Amino acid sequence: MKAIIGRTIFLTLTFSTIVAVFSYLFFALSIAEYQRLLLDTEAADMPLLVWLFTTIFIISLGIASWISLNSRTRENIIIGKLQDLYAKQEFTSSNKMKKQTNRSIEQLYEVLEAQRNSLRKITDERVETQDKMIQERIVQERQRLARELHDSVSQQLFAASMLLSALAEQAEEGPIRKPLQQVERMVQQAQLEMRALLLHLRPAALHNQTLAKGLEELLSELQEKVTFDITHRLEDIVLSKGAEDHLFRIAQETLSNTLRHAQATEVEILLIERDGLAILRVQDNGVGFKQDDGKGGSYGLQNVKERAIEIGGSCKIVSVPSQGTIVEVKLPILKGELTDDSSSVGR
Incomplete structure (x- = not known):
């Protein structure tokens, strides 16, 4: 409202000055003649000066109102575009704005979009770095726990098992022999649980080895610590780094479960390539389970x-009570797959 009043007064004075100068230059009247013309000439009982000033004021008010309305409309359009820029993160040019205004807002949008993308990238990189640090700490902690369990609890269980075995052999038939044998079996089962836990805690890292080589080292190390026989057939297959890490971890977890639950005497590991598929199969002759009884978990x-x-890939599990379990994973081999691909990261 203040803008309209200010513009009206300014335009009224401007138009009045223009009319006065125009009349003086083109009609060449004296000041007395001007006074007589403006004050003595009346229309509807009002001097001509009043009519002239009123007309100029009304025209000035109309022009000022139009200018203010037009300015407010353009301002609202610009405000709306800026609000869309903030809320919807988008910008579309408007025919109601000047090209220069459209271009200026568009440049502002491009700057904001570039800054948003930069912030997203920085945030993603920070999260990835934090995740990497967490994974590294988890691996280090698992290695530390595995070392401590192997050097302390595992050795103590082994010593207790040997002592109980000697006591059970020396004990005569009587009430003490059966409890000793039961405790011995419990300690042996605890040893199996400990070995399975150590196997599970071992990080799934191949250290730039092939999957076949990593599995061979894992099975050789495991064979020294378990009572069942392990046979294997491992072929060198070109897979991505992520696929190798996942298959190694699958074999590791399956063997851990077999060691803990299966009560098997024989375990067979296969890693072969057939018809464009990498096939990993772990088979045991243990107690098995009914696949419809909900105990597979x-x-x-x-x-x-x-x-x-x-x-x-796909996973197929076949288990028959008292006959054993087969876990088979099939993975299509992509042509031209690179061994240093790390798109899949093991958990």
């Missing part, structure tokens, strides 16, 4: 299935 096989899906 005790083997931790759901995690194995999820890992297989993450690398684009």
